[in-house]
Amino acid sequence: MSILHHSVFFTTVNHIKDLPRTNHPEIAFAGRSNAGKSSAINVLCNQKRLAFSSNTPGRTQHINYFTVGRRGETFGYLVDLPGYGYAKTPLAVKAHWNELLGIYVEQREQLKGLVLMVDIRRGLTDLDLEMVNWFTPLAKPIHVLLTKSDKLTKSLCNQTLFAVRKTLTEIAGPWATVQLFSSTNRVGLEEAGERIGGWILEHKIDSTPEDA
Numbered sequence: 001m002s003i004l005h006h007s008v009f010f011t012t013v014n015h016i017k018d019l020p021r022t023n024h025p026e027i028a029f030a031g032r033s034n035a036g037k038s039s040a041i042n043v044l045c046n047q048k049r050l051a052f053s054s055n056t057p058g059r060t061q062h063i064n065y066f067t068v069g070r071r072g073e074t075f076g077y078l079v080d081l082p083g084y085g086y087a088k089t090p091l092a093v094k095a096h097w098n099e100l101l102g103i104y105v106e107q108r109e110q111l112k113g114l115v116l117m118v119d120i121r122r123g124l125t126d127l128d129l130e131m132v133n134w135f136t137p138l139a140k141p142i143h144v145l146l147t148k149s150d151k152l153t154k155s156l157c158n159q160t161l162f163a164v165r166k167t168l169t170e171i172a173g174p175w176a177t178v179q180l181f182s183s184t185n186r187v188g189l190e191e192a193g194e195r196i197g198g199w200i201l202e203h204k205i206d207s208t209p210e211d212a
């Protein structure tokens, strides 16, 4: 069973100074608002409402932490970052998110990998590329989930997969990988779960019972 299946909510952070003081590895989930990030976290963790999913884009404004572990032991965290690119977000709020997101992504040492949700019908947008460009110099892996693949034909899905893979390889070389995903049809769960779980296990530290 995936180690992600024992995830529970840990904490919500709205300011960099409030990031939890732990040494466990963190895997961040990023993407445009409405790309399917909350749905992906829920389905990967085999839970219905771990991450809040809604039809109202731009509603999740904070950084949410979920623990990953087994038998009362914390192995690491999944970190749900605020979605970006929602047009109706007020400028001041946008600036706050940008700062929160930018500092977290660029400076958080515990961050060991990035999962980037991209709606397969849109492909990589400028904001997604900005995220990849922020991350690439850190020499940490990025895994892109092409979400909502149930919305396109198999052949269109594969076309997008190859195009995105080509672009990512040009920017990030071997650090970036990409796969098809659908929360609705449960496509790509195993591949994504293994990748994310693998990153956490790779960086897992010996935890004390208090961490549980």
Ligand SMILES: Nc1nc2c(ncn2[C@@H]2O[C@H](COP(=O)(O)OP(=O)(O)O)[C@@H](O)[C@H]2O)c(=O)[nH]1
Binding pocket: 031, 032, 033, 034, 035, 036, 037, 038, 039, 040, 052, 053, 054, 055, 057, 058, 083, 117, 147, 148, 149, 150, 151, 181, 182, 183, 184, 185
């Ligand atoms: N068809 C389809 N719809 C999805 C999928 N994943 C998410 N959605 C829908 O897309 C909308 C946004 O999803 P959500 O997970 O809240 O996106 P977030 O804003 O990135 O967290 C919701 O209406 C979801 O039901 C998917 O795999 N297939």
Ligand SMILES: [Mg+2]
Binding pocket: 037, 038, 039, 052, 053, 054, 060, 083
């Ligand atoms: Mg969400």
